[in-house]
Amino acid sequence: MSWPIIARRDWRNTAGQRSTKVLLGLVAYVVLLAGYVYPVLTQEPYSTARFTGYAVGWLTTLVPLVGVLLGYGAVVEEREDGSLLLSLSLPISREDVLVGKYLSRSGLLAATLVISLVVAGGLVVYPYGELDPLPFIGFVVLTVLFGAVWTGMGLAVSLAVSTKRRALVLGVTIFFLLVVVWDTVVDALGLALEAVGLVNGELPEPLQFVVGLAPGRLFGRITDGFLNPAATVDGAWYLSEWVALVLFAGWLIGPLGFAYLRFRGEDLS
Amino acid sequence: MKAIDAAEVSKRYGSTTALDRVDLAVEEGETFGFLGPNGAGKSTFINILLDFAKPSDGRVGIFGNDCQTEGVAARERIGVLPEGYSTIDRLTGRQHIEYAIRSKNAHDTNPLDVLDRVGIRDAADRKASGYSKGMAQRLVLGMALVGEPDLLLLDEPSTGLDPNGAAEMRKILREENERGATIFFSSHILEQVEAVCDRVGILQNGELVAVDTIEGLRNSMGGGTKLVITLAEIDEDTLPDIRALEGVETVVSQGDSTIEVTCTNDAKMDIIVELHQNGIDVVNFRTEEASLEDMFIEYTGSGGR
Numbered sequence: 001m002s003w004p005i006i007a008r009r010d011w012r013n014t015a016g017q018r019s020t021k022v023l024l025g026l027v028a029y030v031v032l033l034a035g036y037v038y039p040v041l042t043q044e045p046y047s048t049a050r051f052t053g054y055a056v057g058w059l060t061t062l063v064p065l066v067g068v069l070l071g072y073g074a075v076v077e078e079r080e081d082g083s084l085l086l087s088l089s090l091p092i093s094r095e096d097v098l099v100g101k102y103l104s105r106s107g108l109l110a111a112t113l114v115i116s117l118v119v120a121g122g123l124v125v126y127p128y129g130e131l132d133p134l135p136f137i138g139f140v141v142l143t144v145l146f147g148a149v150w151t152g153m154g155l156a157v158s159l160a161v162s163t164k165r166r167a168l169v170l171g172v173t174i175f176f177l178l179v180v181v182w183d184t185v186v187d188a189l190g191l192a193l194e195a196v197g198l199v200n201g202e203l204p205e206p207l208q209f210v211v212g213l214a215p216g217r218l219f220g221r222i223t224d225g226f227l228n229p230a231a232t233v234d235g236a237w238y239l240s241e242w243v244a245l246v247l248f249a250g251w252l253i254g255p256l257g258f259a260y261l262r263f264r265g266e267d268l269s
Numbered sequence: 270m271k272a273i274d275a276a277e278v279s280k281r282y283g284s285t286t287a288l289d290r291v292d293l294a295v296e297e298g299e300t301f302g303f304l305g306p307n308g309a310g311k312s313t314f315i316n317i318l319l320d321f322a323k324p325s326d327g328r329v330g331i332f333g334n335d336c337q338t339e340g341v342a343a344r345e346r347i348g349v350l351p352e353g354y355s356t357i358d359r360l361t362g363r364q365h366i367e368y369a370i371r372s373k374n375a376h377d378t379n380p381l382d383v384l385d386r387v388g389i390r391d392a393a394d395r396k397a398s399g400y401s402k403g404m405a406q407r408l409v410l411g412m413a414l415v416g417e418p419d420l421l422l423l424d425e426p427s428t429g430l431d432p433n434g435a436a437e438m439r440k441i442l443r444e445e446n447e448r449g450a451t452i453f454f455s456s457h458i459l460e461q462v463e464a465v466c467d468r469v470g471i472l473q474n475g476e477l478v479a480v481d482t483i484e485g486l487r488n489s490m491g492g493g494t495k496l497v498i499t500l501a502e503i504d505e506d507t508l509p510d511i512r513a514l515e516g517v518e519t520v521v522s523q524g525d526s527t528i529e530v531t532c533t534n535d536a537k538m539d540i541i542v543e544l545h546q547n548g549i550d551v552v553n554f555r556t557e558e559a560s561l562e563d564m565f566i567e568y569t570g571s572g573g574r
Binding site: 002005009013016078081082083085086087088089090091092093096265267268269 | 312316319320321322323340341342344345349351352353354355356357358359368369371372373409412413
């Protein structure tokens, strides 16, 4: 088990890079900004539990972008320049590299999210808000996992291709499809169906399920169902927060798992 | 136990065959040279040993650990100088050695001693990305030496080294072998292999065409002696007579009055006697030991004879 060696080296190396500082700084800034403007822009009562529903909107686009950008180069960079071979010549396995890189990169994002969310929680509570610790802790954990989903997506891309350029293109494409394009298409679909008179207001439930498969939508539904007292989740059983939790776990494990199975049997040289 | 034990290892890329059913056993404690022209499949074989590449067929183990399914265990006892590597970005030479120390659990090793041994102690705290190819090669040899490995696996170790560096490399390999380590290295340069190896394997187009000691290769090739004889005059009828002698492999007339005969050691005098009996004066003769170069060409057919 040599993954701690890889994780420690990668953490130090990645944290020292300017691009990482910019990305993580952006995340911290946005989270703090959300905490600061929440009492200003929303109605009373203010609480850390209600803040969760507000913060989701700020995080569903930014965290995926930062996660992908943190992860996409992790392995392919060393594979392309050949230093991966030097590591794998030592008694270090491909699994060690994968686990070490994953923990290091998702850990960097996690640490940033935890620290900035705790400070943002302080901004919510002081001076007029109410501290509702359990939902808030749950939200911090969920956000960290959401970051891990997207860092893992970036890392999966990094395992699946053999050049850094391809990894960047594929990673950004996935981000656009699942985050930017997804929402646009869903909005357009709703308008179109409404225009031809097929639906009134809401999409039919099976379609809602399909639309809700994107990680960001699951993130929102879990927050609404478990954490945010101001929101409720209703509809068919497959739209429940519990199903969302299972699907979310699928995103956490799936892409990285598939990429690993491919990487495990790959010729690296 | 065998240091390296390969059984029927094949590697195909699409329709091209890089390795064709290679069987090879390297004994503990020997120095084995893996020889072949560029593109013969030497690196492919070593990449399979290191699990950088997966064999299409067959299996190979290092000290009994399967290289594919027990790769980490296999690599725990070896030191590696791979091909096509690069040093790790942002790490100094010393940090590279420390990386090897940590991964091999060789915590009583002093990185500076290792760097001293490979001759780059002065550059210990410089970033390795600024090293020359030769220095990088020394650094990675240093990483390979960490933890007193039982097997050193080196792919074209003298790449990028000047003659001086290559000599130092050979010295280190000899020291390691005396300590008890098995040495396995590939090369396309014959004299390096000839200088240090107990046995050699010759790879040609993915096939292992010969595995033997240098001596054995010489013997299998016409007894290893080449006789160059200058005659007063040449008589075409004598050549078949000489060819008919026991122990004579080939007789080649060089056009002028010189003939070249390859034969066993014992047959040398018989040839001279035979010439004398035929009334041909021998002006001069000398013997040459067949060089590995000759054998190499013979085996790989990469030159005319």
